[in-house]
Amino acid sequence: QVQLVESGGGLVQAGGSLRLSCAASGLLFNTFVMVWFRQALGKEREFVAAIGRNGITTDYVNSVKGRFTISRDNAKNAVYLQMNSLKPEDTAVYYCAARYLFSSTQGDYRYWGQGTQVTVSS
Numbered sequence: 001q002v003q004l005v006e007s008g009g010g011l012v013q014a015g016g017s018l019r020l021s022c023a024a025s026g027l028l029f030n031t032f033v034m035v036w037f038r039q040a041l042g043k044e045r046e047f048v049a050a051i052g053r054n055g056i057t058t059d060y061v062n063s064v065k066g067r068f069t070i071s072r073d074n075a076k077n078a079v080y081l082q083m084n085s086l087k088p089e090d091t092a093v094y095y096c097a098a099r100y101l102f103s104s105t106q107g108d109y110r111y112w113g114q115g116t117q118v119t120v121s122s
Contacts, residue, residue, distance in 0.1 A: 009116030022096030038092035
């Protein structure tokens with residue numbers, strides 16, 4: 001049974017930083033592309049960042065480029081999202097997801113975590 005468990009969310013002031021973690025189990029972790037999505041209140045879930053199996057290839061939504069960094073540790077079955085220079089518009093529930101092939105479409109993903117709330121105050 002695949003499990004993805006996010007942690008690290010919280011309340012932070014604008015300009016601050018948070019580091020999200022996602023611990024994976026029940027899957028051959030190094031064969032999956034790992035992705036972070038987020039969903040703000042009243043909005044659709046959107047793609048944030050992705051990292052390839054070997055941890056080299058990454059992709060980001062334009063709004064977080066230069067501020068967020070995705071990384072992974074295949075030995076620990078974990079993926080991370082370092083978020084710097086946070087803005088109030090980054091407020092959302094952040095989810096990690098796993099898929100064999102990359103897609104920025106949330107409907108393509110079968111495996112999801114439960115989400116972690118990130119709130120950025122102005």
